[in-house]
Amino acid sequence: MKYLPTIGLEVHAHLATKSKMFCGCKTDFGAEPNVQTCPVCIGMPGTLPVPNELAIDYAIRVAVALNCNITQVTYFDRKNYYYPDLPKNYQISQSHNNLGDDGWIDIDIDGETMRINIDNVHLEEDAGKRVHSEGSGTRYSEVDLNRTGTPLLEVVTKPDMHTLEQVDAFMNDFRSMLLYMGVCDCKMQEGSLRFEASVSVAPEGASELGPRCELKNLNSMKSVLKAAEYEIGRQTSVLKNGGQNKQETRLWDDERGVSARMRRKEGSADYRYFPEPDLILLNISDERLARIRDELPEFAGRRSKRFQTEYGLPAYDAGVLVADAATADYFERLAAQTNDPKAASNWIMTEIMREMKDRKIEIEEFSGKVPAHRLGALIKEQKSGTISHNIAKEVFAEMVETGEDAPAIIERKGLRQISDTGELDAVVEKVLAENPSAVDDFKSGKKQAVGFLVGQIMRETKGKANPKVVNKLLAEKLG
Ligand SMILES: [Zn+2]
Secondary structure (H helix, E strand, O other): OOEEEEEEEEEEEEOOOOEOOOOOOEOOOOOOOOOOOOOOOOOOOOOOOOOOHHHHHHHHHHHHHOOOEEOOEEOOEEEEOOOOOOOOOEEEEOOOOOOEEEEEEEEEEOOEEEEEEEEEEEEEEOOOEEEEEEEOOEEEEEEEOOOOOOEEEEEEEOOOEOOHHHHHHHHHHHHHHHHHHOOOOOOHHHOOEEEEEEEEEEEOOOOOOOOOEEEEOOOOHHHHHHHHHHHHHHHHHHHHOOOOOOOEEEEEEOOOOEEEEEEOOOOHHHHOOEEOOOOOOEEOOHHHHHHHHHOOOOOHHHHHHHHHHHOOOOHHHHHHHHOOHHHHHHHHHHHHHHOOHHHHHHHHHHHHHHHHHHHOOOHHHHHHHOOHHHHHHHHHHHHOOOOOHHHHHHHHHHHHHHOOOHHHHHHHOOOOOEOOHHHHHHHHHHHHHHOHHHHHHHHOOOOOHHHHHHHHHHHHOOOOEOHHHHHHHHHHHHO
16 A cells, blocks of 8 residues: 655744844844843733734735735734743734735746645744753753744645655745745754644545644754654554554654654643733734735745846856845846856856855855955956956955955056067067977977966966967967
């Protein structure tokens, strides 16, 4: 018998606002524990929440980008539970009146479009963090409430995926959309983007899905795929051995590569939801919705197609450049500067990406050191023949180091390419006189000897000789 796995994803994204969802506390990652807190986010009696309008805008932006139906009059609920990292004993969330419902995105699988349906998009606040410590033989947990109240967007897909490749494509496309919209920094290692997968397996052709297991503690996209693969294997083997799978929550252990049962899944009745009495209805006006729709960016897929048609770039180049919105922006500025999109693309994909990797910096920081107009000036110097390609690379390294302009570096270091025939003539004569055997080799038919001679001339001129002029002079002198 064949078995069909079915996978749905739940995404939690910290919205990239400077302050929390219902108070003015900062949301910076990595601050001293418990310094980014106030009476509102730690739930002191007598305090009142005030919604962060930018967080609501960001949430609507995502719901609109995911083609959801937007609930224009909605409200927040209290989701009640007890946990040491939740001093209020409830989380403000949405459960009955999601901001967005019934959306979809199209992903690309081997050139074919596949639609992944979105069940809902809703807004909530994050809880704090427990830090497990082991000191002097006693085991204990510490609580850090900095994260408490951080605006958290939850996106739930329908169980539409059946292969790991589809899950991978969805995660990458969705992450790219969040980055393009600037609503989340998507740093999975800092927990600002988290995926949970629910996996079920049923005999192929069965009318119902199998009981689903929710997988938690997936700290990277790689662990999502590894955990889903493990879970599909585990559930399939239970079925093959005549057993039955149970609905449960399982904790993924990335180091050991296994999942273990964590707890029975809570029913929603356990949370005793009721409308948050301290907040009024959230009323999204037509104007606000229209403005947010208008502000949606051109996403990576469409932008890649445009780069191919508008700039004539190969699909590969376009794909690399649009993977990051800021890199794609830099490319567009550089292409406009140089009037040579392919040269701009080559510089980004080789020199710039290497610098970024070596220096462990992002394009924003690189662009602070070498803005597109400065690199554009360097590329122009190279194209006009003032400097050779190799010298251009040398000047580029200097620009990154010092922040100086290309023409200034070329002048200061005397790197201008020697194209003057008279000046080069003397060098060529000298090299020919010093290397009679190479000249003889060439004359007796060993054409590759000319490469050696060009190399010697380049060495004499410290790489500054114009290769075209050198080749012309050599051809004349060697007959
Ligand atoms: Zn606060």
